[in-house]
Amino acid sequence: MLTVEGLRSRYGRIEVLHGLDLTVESGEIVTVVGANGAGKTTLLRCLSGVQPVSAGTITFRGEPLTPVPAWKRLGRGLAQSPEGRQIFTNLTVEENLRLGAFLFSDDRVEKDMADAFAMFPVLKEKRNLAAGGLSGGQQQMLAMARALMGRPSCLLLDEPSMGLAPIIVARIFDVVKGLKDLGVTVLLVEQNAFGALKIADRGYVMETGRITMQGTAAELIADPRIREAYLGI
């Protein structure tokens, strides 16, 4: 579904992605794990089109994605729940969700919103409150729900566990796992390698702008180098 080949990207003169290769097949949950500063977020920013690509190709559902501007990519089926959540803080929870379905104005919008509220009941309670007043975990739920309102075939998730209490992280990972049944393919970028690998089918390990290891999630969890470097075991 998503193929990345030889991807390079830079901030000014400093190259941060040095030629990445990565594939995500339809229906998979794939995770990219790595330490802070490895370039994980930059990779997702390239995929969503808000970060320029200096070399390499991105192919999504058989079509080149690089020339497509960021605002048209959701229409192609690629949604992102970005780093730092990036919700619309001065709009209400409900308005945030409605804007997630900005591309649509049919009856399904109402149904999708009901599904989002069923997935995260706390958002329903707070539907008329300004999103900026939500707690960190609730904001993360809103960011994910908003991305799903765009009816993506593939969802890019950037550090959904960042800064959240373990019990909320578990809840979020449960929801990510459940996306598979909804037919949504997931590319999950995480520092929390253990949590991510537990729910993923396959994984990539990223270090300083390169993929250094890849394999099935089970292989990676069992690998002594990963256990030492990322899982703290």
Add this chain to the structure above:
Amino acid sequence: MSELLQFLFSGVTVGAVYALVALGFTIIYNASDVVNFAQGEFVMLGGMITWFAHAAGLPLPLAALSAIVVTAALGVAMNKLMIEPARGAPVVSLIIITIGASIFIQGAAQLVFDKQIHSFPAFSGDAPIRVGGATILPQSLWVIGGALVVFAGLWVFFTRTLLGRAVLATSNNRLAAQLVGINTNFVMALSFAVSAGIGALAGVLATPITLVAYNVGIGFALKGFAGAMLGGMGNPKGALVGGFAIGLIEALTAGYLSSQYKDAAAFVVILAVLFFMPQGLFGRKSADRV
């Protein structure tokens, strides 16, 4: 009593013009957090282009329409040529760019048109309507009606339409707006077009009363800004109330104190608002949790 009523009439008339200018500020501010100080020039262009087209032989309604369309197009050009290339610059820099644009438009108007004071006929004649011992011009009713209609339109746009919310979303978080599929460049162009069009409409409606010349814009911009600040920047309701309030304060100052102090009234209001309630009357309190 009839004296007070007369002051109120003139205050409401000029207040309606300020309210239109303040409403123009609202849209661009909502889309980009930028206070567009060239907003007053749009008013001037509305009046000048209408006068010019009318003098060239176009019937008045057609001249007015062409002034609004041309000014809206100039607003789009201003966004494309001055604001868009500086995207990513701090908001203060963008505001300074709009001040530069204002000076540029004034100079260009001086060259393209002239330095004379102009007017064109009022839409419904000049016979004053007598109400309770005071009089009001039919053109005043046009201005007041214009402000109310524009307000109603904007209120519906921002609170009831998805595109209106997309404008708010663009100013709140441009990155996230793109991620949900909003073409943020289009939103910016649209907000400049609508703002400039509303400014030009104010010029078209007000010119038969206030007259127009190349340099009237800055005054409208400052008074409209005072109104927008008083009402709470970004809120159409605040812009309407604030604009009318500034007009009334100005008329009452001129009537009971001295017309010398008329212009000072607006600035006293700006200072008072900034000192005591920077959110304005209807401003959003921003409460972000991190």
